[in-house]
Amino acid sequence: MRTELGTIMSGTGTGREAADRLCVACVDLLEVDGAAISMVYDGYSHGTFGASSAASRRLDEFQFTFGEGPCLDAAAAGEAVMAPDLNAPGEQRWPGFAGAALDEGIRAVFALPIMITSACVGALDLFRARPGPLTADHLAGGMLAAELATMPLLDLIASTHDDEEHELDGGHDDLADLDRIEVYQATGMLIAQLDVNPAEALVRLRAHAIATGQTASEVAWAIVERRLELERDEHRDAGRR
Template identity: 45%
Template sequence: MASPDRLSVVLRAMADTRSDGPVSLVDRVCLAAVELLSLQGAGVSLIVEGQLRGTAGVSEAGITAIQELQFTLGEGPCVEAWASAQPVLEPDLDDRGATRWPAFARAALEAGVRAMFAFPLRIGAIRIGVLVLYRDRPGALDGEDLAFGLLLADVATQVILGLQAGAPAERLHDLLAREPAHWAEIHQATGMVALQLGVPLDEAFVRLRAYAFASDRPLREVAREVVARRLRLEEAR
């Protein structure tokens, strides 16, 4: 259980955070995490049935890409924390992490990430997403840090549900829907590929992802090519 002390520390950090651009409440949770746990960055992904459905908040814009990459590759602490509904703590991506998630660990190390800690956003048995903490140096979270990580995930959960409660029916709250432009293109391309290959949408997404990975290009770039009709994924089996 959260001690009232820690909660007030988190709330104060959220109130005190400074950032150049406009920040949402969920961004503030991420910024507070960075401040309190001396992180490189933090991000909150929204997930429905194992599919990444949005990035609710980040401590800085660059985090979005590395959160998404885990779903592009289908591996990484964020994906695993969602699937297991348990925190996934990886103190060294260059060591054990590299064997757990070879493709993702390589990319994360290139981006300067050394340790990652992922906490599912849970309310009882229900999960809505994952909070991921990034560090540029190896090392485990100590007990106090861990308690803060769990609490930050709880705070993020409540903030997200609180925001969404104020949204118009059927619509996602504006502050929870702030993806970069390529977000829509990836899903549009998925729809096109489903028809091009005659496969269900989830398989179409996997194929799009596989194509990007095999050709060593970012998913967003491949998606843009598909939407612009410069690329078709034809049946090539």
């Protein structure tokens, strides 16, 4: 498994392309149904850097939408977080994320920390439709994949520090995606439209996403593209009269 993963990561392409390739390899080698690389710092998910599929990217986005999930816990503790059965009676963690994942047909999630030196910068999330723990071999392979995930991330960081006179090969665009620019843009629009502070604007955006079964990014794009307009709080307006 180490040889196969190493060969895959030695292929052409860097940054997000390599991260996606690593996630696809995890699905093939670790007997899971999806994989995603979630970037986390300051206790928040700042974007999905790589994913094996659009469905896996969406699952990872739910952790930002609900503000909870195994990747956030793995990044905070710097340790693997295992949820072999999200539907188990004793599983009380992440009620919002777990409910969304179950609705998407996912029963098990495993989050493995991604470390750069002594700092944890994210997690490799492994999703599986059937419940049950990872085997010892698959867990070892997952930890190796999480270690290899630092390579495309470092490529991205290096690309943004190149001389501005040189072509950056999309590095800034990728970092913008990781910072969820669409969410910040939508939040700014909601501040003006709803007359609320930034924290409440983000809460309103996330609440609409949760209520409609979408991710925060999906709702944000709808607001930015003016396909969606959230209603003002009539009780708030009445209280100001």
